[in-house]
Amino acid sequence: MLGLSALLLFVMGILAGIVNAAVGSGSLLTLPVLLALGVPPGVAVRTNTIGMSFATIASVLGFRKEIAAEKRHLAPLSLTTIVCASAGSILLLLSPSSALDIVVPILIIVALALVIGQPYLTAWLNKRREADPGTQTGPVGEAYESPWLVAPMGAAAVYGGYFTAAQGVLYMGILGIATSRSMKDVNPVKNLMQLYVNATAAIVYLVAFVFFDAHVWWVGVVILAVGGMIGGYVGSHVAKRLPNSVLRATIVVVALVALVRQFV
Numbered sequence: 001m002l003g004l005s006a007l008l009l010f011v012m013g014i015l016a017g018i019v020n021a022a023v024g025s026g027s028l029l030t031l032p033v034l035l036a037l038g039v040p041p042g043v044a045v046r047t048n049t050i051g052m053s054f055a056t057i058a059s060v061l062g063f064r065k066e067i068a069a070e071k072r073h074l075a076p077l078s079l080t081t082i083v084c085a086s087a088g089s090i091l092l093l094l095s096p097s098s099a100l101d102i103v104v105p106i107l108i109i110v111a112l113a114l115v116i117g118q119p120y121l122t123a124w125l126n127k128r129r130e131a132d133p134g135t136q137t138g139p140v141g142e143a144y145e146s147p148w149l150v151a152p153m154g155a156a157a158v159y160g161g162y163f164t165a166a167q168g169v170l171y172m173g174i175l176g177i178a179t180s181r182s183m184k185d186v187n188p189v190k191n192l193m194q195l196y197v198n199a200t201a202a203i204v205y206l207v208a209f210v211f212f213d214a215h216v217w218w219v220g221v222v223i224l225a226v227g228g229m230i231g232g233y234v235g236s237h238v239a240k241r242l243p244n245s246v247l248r249a250t251i252v253v254v255a256l257v258a259l260v261r262q263f264v
Helices: 002-022 027-036 041-062 064-073 075-094 097-131 141-145 147-162 167-179 183-212 218-241 244-263
Strands: none
Touching: 002 027, 002 041, 002 183, 002 218, 027 041, 027 097, 027 218, 041 064, 041 075, 041 097, 041 183, 041 218, 064 141, 064 183, 075 141, 075 147, 075 183, 097 167, 141 147, 141 167, 147 167, 147 183, 167 183
16 A cells, blocks of 8 residues: 555656646645545645755755846845745744644635636736737846745745745746746746745755654655656756646646545
């Protein structure tokens, strides 16, 4: 049984890496599986965050040229994202397990709503972009330094540090609205911010594991790390060619099954 569970988690890790690289929300494939396997919510979130950090590393490597073109404008956004992700991950550690039993299913429902609404957000952003004849494409540049972008990204990073699932959808929406650029243009920086959030939260959880006995399922971390790295690197190159409707439907089905498992 453990072998089948490990295989399922590995496959979901690969798919989550692909989804994260393309649109975000890949943790809605892996986190529900951890919960369905009986891993307590707090342990599941920490395990998922540490394991999927490796997927975001692979995604960023796949977008390294695009990120390099924006690098000199990203310092305020990066610093804010790291600080706020730290706050979110510490908040998770301070949350009692009894509260997480209620909060995590609610957050999964919120994340599902974000995933389902993502096509409508993308369509609205594209329509807004097409309506502006002066809209540019390519590197975004100084727009990443705007307080109107940095502040909401900080708030989203608190959520990302606390829960991780569907954080990429939030980042894509904020980056797209604040820069008036397409999803393709802001996706590389979205992946970089996901890496900062996941890596920051992972470091906080590692410190908590060593010094405060905050449990992590390390077998799950290894499985997700290997699967996520495969999916993340592949996803950065080919995920944009896959039907988003198929990826989204898979996320919704897996998350709904996990919700049923939590409440039954």
